């Protein structure tokens with residue numbers, strides 16, 4: 001019995017990209033209850049099992065609340081002064097010996113917008129390098145690139161309120177009811193009122209069971225599918241001719257590029273029926289307004305960016321963008337993943353996703369110092385550089401890279417060569433345990449102020465409900481402390497998150513109108529350029545940022561390098577469950593583990609029968625890159641020849657066997673398709 005709360009604080013859920021607002025109930029310095037904010041515009045009085053019940057991590061017994069330095073292989077608790085001085089001295093030494101580009105900084109969605117803003121400012125101003133990135137790299141970086149290329153803005157085009165206005169949903173590579181449950185529930189409600197539903201997913205997800213058409217394609221064959229749908233739309237004159245004429249260009253080249261993708265040809269490659277492709281195309285194009293939501297099932301492939309472009313083409317052909325109930329919308333994996341990248345934690349952009357080359361001079365003026373001109377490395381390139389001995393130091397904020405990156409043996413080789421690994425987190429995560437040199441205990445989302453940015457571009461307040469546990473400190477404060485110790489105190493002299501946000505507003509024209517005072521009345525969606533601007537729920541109503549027209553993307557299809565073979569006959573997909581979150585760092589320390597104690601491997605009944613597998617039996621899954629052991633769950637949700645596993649349990653560590661292939665544009669890993677074999681233990 002946790003007791004009735006004596007105080008309530010309104011804040012924002014730290015988990016998925018829906019960004020629900022909740023009330024945090026506290027008593028005697030502990031969280032005793034979380035309940036939904038009934039008037040919240042996003043969640044409208046609802047929360048899922050993670051937001052509502054998975055808060056016990058905050059005072060888990062193994063929470064690290066004192067700074068630590070590893071000496072002679074042993075972690076030793078030290079004072080903050082000692083830890084800050086050590087990090088500052090090591091960063092200085094490495095910068096002087098190997099140059100600023102031997103250091104990399106990784107922000108993350110666990111940190112607020114204010115903290116991610118400071119992380120990239122620290123990299124550029126204090127270290128002097130553009131080597132800064134964040135967890136968007138392994139998530140929706142392809143969506144950002146693709147949507148920026150097609151529409152001109154690398155973000156969701158619509159608001160969640162468009163769900164209630166849509167007549168047809170095209171859900172691609174998103175298991176929405178498990179990964180974005182409150183949005184999944186809103187889509188279910190829309191289905192109940194008569195909206196139509198197309199689900200593109202290799203697995204029979206819950207919403208696939210609700211769908212008019214479920215296109216259970218082979219993993220990573222979405223481009224042929226979308227091209228074939230586009231071909232049907234063009235052939236059967238189902239386009240929006242006025243929209244095409246006024247707002248779209250590149251139709252000739254696009255027609256040519258997709259000419260080969262008849263529904264029959266796509267059906268062969270995708271493993272779905274040509275008739276189902278035709279029906280899906282007709283439904284999406286005619287039962288309007290139609291809206292797309294997509295998840296990592298599209299982006300985490302070697303053609304992730306091009307796949308999202310192929311999806312966006314359908315919206316352009318049919319005029320399903322910029323109008324109520326339409327759009328193309330990435331569902332971000334974590335609440336603040338959009339914010340971490342948008343604040344500038346990317347090697348090639350500054351705050352507000354302003355291209356570095358274009359915005360550098362302006363930022364130099366604002367920050368009062370020269371900025372690095374060398375090209376920065378993204379996360380994957382940082383690991384490659386570390387493996388080659390070029391990168392020497394990595395500072396991680398709330399991000400367990402070792403556990404969550406694919407092909408873990410490769411990641412480990414990179415960490416082994418680093419001279420300095422600074423881990424800033426709540427717990428001794430796998431990266432810290434194996435390779436950390438310094439551990440800086442961070443305050444949790446319940447213990448700090450700031451803002452998050454959800455999948456629909458809404459900035460919302462994160463409010464402190466409790467003091468930081470033990471000696472832990474908010475990420476922003478730690479960054480300012482180290483900057484001061486490295487002689488840059490003046491540029492990091494912030495009294496608190498609101499002062500940092502004021503600087504963000506000064507450097508980011510699209511967010512200039514979003515003040516803390518206004519956020520007291522509720523979240524605001526950018527662009528919101530002035531204090532009297534109401535925010536922008538829907539983008540591209542009249543034009544696209546680059547002009548009146550957007551260009552159809554004539555993208556090729558290149559089969560994945562991961563193909564099943566006699567030695568590795570199955571295709572493994574990885575993903576999340578409703579009850580757990582990412583590397584499990586938070587949810588594994590909550591009662592949610594009773595609902596989902598460990599990762600499990602979904603196997604089809606026919607494959608289980610062929611292999612003589614029983615429910616719950618442990619198996620070894622082997623790929624060319626590594627192996628993992630976990631229990632089997634026999635289910636019709638996966639097709640014969642395909643397997644699905646979650647990746648939350650460090651004891652299973654499924655990323656030991658995921659593959660090294662990457663998206664051709666963003667280097668985002670291809671988590672969703674690895675050829676493997678199964679062995680009985």
Ligand code: SF4
Nearest residue numbers: 013015016020048051
């Ligand atoms: Fe949190 Fe997402 Fe669940 Fe909402 S739907 S409570 S944001 S995990």
